[in-house]
Every structure is written in structure tokens, then in C-alpha cells.
Amino acid sequence: MRLDPFYLIVDSADWIDRLVPLGVKLVQLRIKDRPHAELRAEIRRARATCRRHACQLIVNDYWQLAIDEGCDFVHLGQEDLAVADVAAIRTARLKLGLSTHDEAELATALAAKPDYVALGPIWPTILKAMNWAPQTPARLAAWRKAIGDVPLVAIGGVTVERLQQVFAKGADSAAVVTDITRNADPEARTRQWLAATRTYLGDEAAADRS
Ligand SMILES: Cc1ncc(COP(=O)(O)OP(=O)(O)O)c(N)n1
Ligand SMILES: Cc1nc(C(=O)O)sc1CCOP(=O)(O)O
Numbered sequence: 001m002r003l004d005p006f007y008l009i010v011d012s013a014d015w016i017d018r019l020v021p022l023g024v025k026l027v028q029l030r031i032k033d034r035p036h037a038e039l040r041a042e043i044r045r046a047r048a049t050c051r052r053h054a055c056q057l058i059v060n061d062y063w064q065l066a067i068d069e070g071c072d073f074v075h076l077g078q079e080d081l082a083v084a085d086v087a088a089i090r091t092a093r094l095k096l097g098l099s100t101h102d103e104a105e106l107a108t109a110l111a112a113k114p115d116y117v118a119l120g121p122i123w124p125t126i127l128k129a130m131n132w133a134p135q136t137p138a139r140l141a142a143w144r145k146a147i148g149d150v151p152l153v154a155i156g157g158v159t160v161e162r163l164q165q166v167f168a169k170g171a172d173s174a175a176v177v178t179d180i181t182r183n184a185d186p187e188a189r190t191r192q193w194l195a196a197t198r199t200y201l202g203d204e205a206a207a208d209r210s
């Protein structure tokens with residue numbers, strides 16, 4: 001499986017309605033602390049928009065809702081993974097992305113046979129408090145070596161200006177939140193991301209984006 005090199009992460013279906021039509025092909029819906037019924041409605045709306053625009057939707061944390069709503073990809077952190085029913089996720093034929101922050105977490109993640117591994121935070125992030133110091137891009141090269149051909153996602157403090165550094169170290173995809181959502185012009189910034197990641201598209205993804 002190949003991931004699009006531009007991996008957008010947003011916290012609402014409104015953001016998905018706003019940015020996915022610009023040409024985004026890989027998006028994560030990462031919602032925290034909302035009632036179950038609202039979460040379900042957001043996932044349903046996000047899925048409909050993503051289907052219309054041939055964009056792959058990844059649901060963060062809420063794997064059961066993702067199964068129930070017929071989504072095809074979930075992202076779990078290590079604490080999520082510890083309490084998730086991975087067999088149920090696989091039986092429902094969902095793909096699975098996993099967070100990692102150190103070697104022990106990487107071993108746990110690889111044992112679950114993920115469809116991608118994310119490493120972060122590569123640089124400091126303003127989105128949330130993290131227990132890990134910035135990994136630096138050099139650590140991506142170590143992950144690349146350790147995980148063979150499992151797709152590698154770089155996350156944490158990634159900006160358009162830093163993209164070259166993460167792809168040079170072996171990342172397949174760069175995940176982003178605040179460089180887009182807290183930009184004064186999120187649509188313009190999304191277009192910059194699309195243009196800057198075009199160089200890193202494989203043939204298949206290039207066809208998907210066109
Ligand atoms: C692509 C990607 N990488 C890492 C994370 C973080 O997941 P997690 O550690 O479970 O933290 P929360 O995002 O749930 O706060 C992610 N969501 N996406
Ligand atoms: C949600 C998340 N997880 C991380 C990890 O390292 O696991 S870093 C991160 C935040 C990414 O946001 P931004 O692009 O604004 O830095």
C-alpha cells in the first residue's frame with residue numbers, strides 16, 4: 001500500500017468539507033471529547049465527503065465507530081491499541097495506522113502488523129502536550145531502516161518548509177495539523193502543501209490526484 005505524501009489531520013467534518021475538495025487525498029478525522037452521537041454524525045459526514053472526492057479517510061481513536069460507519073482506515077496510539085480489538089478491526093477489513101515514539105513502542109506496533117507506522121513528534125508541536133522530546137528528522141532514517149517497506153508517516157511540527165527534510169530521511173507521508181488549521185489562509189496553505197508534496201507522489205498517487 002502507498003500513502004499519499006500529504007496527510008492532513010483535522011478535528012471536524014467542517015474542515016473536511018472545506019479542504020478535501022481542494023485535492024487532499026488522505027485525511028484523518030481527529031476529534032476529542034465529543035458525545036458519541038456527535039462523533040458518529042461527524043464521521044458519517046466526513047466519510048460522505050471523502051467518498052465524493054476519492055479521498056482516503058482515517059478515523060482517529062474511535063475504531064468501533066469507524067467499523068460501524070463503514071470506514072476503511074483507523075489510527076490508534078499505543079494506549080488506544082492496548083484496549084482495542086485488533087482482530088475485530090481486521091475482520092471488518094479496516095486498515096490500521098499506529099503511533100510510535102520509541103523503540104519499545106515500535107516493537108509493539110510492528111507486532112500488530114500495521115498498514116503504516118507514524119513517528120513523532122519530529123519537531124516541537126503546539127497542538128498538544130507531548131511526553132517525548134522532538135525526535136528530529138534523523139530518527140526517521142532509523143525507523144525507515146527498522147520497518148522495511150511498512151509505510152512511514154512523519155508527524156509533529158511539520159511545515160511546508162520542512163517537507164524536504166522528512167522525505168529525505170525516508171518518510172512516505174507527512175502529517176500536518178496546525179501548519180494548515182492555524183494558518184491565516186488554510187485554503188492557500190493547503191494548496192501549498194499539495195504543490196510541495198507533488199514531487200513525492202508515486203505514479204499511482206499522481207494519477208489519483210489528477
Ligand atoms: C498520523 C498520526 N500519528 C500520531 C497520532 C497520535 O495518536 P495518539 O498517540 O493516539 O494521540 P491522539 O492523536 O489520539 O491524541 C495521530 N493521531 N496520527
Ligand atoms: C496528534 C499528534 N501526535 C503526535 C505524535 O508525535 O504522536 S504529534 C501530533 C500533533 C501534530 O500536530 P502539528 O502538525 O500541528 O504539530
Ligand SMILES: [Mg+2]
Pocket residue numbers: 060061075076077080
Ligand atoms: Mg489516540
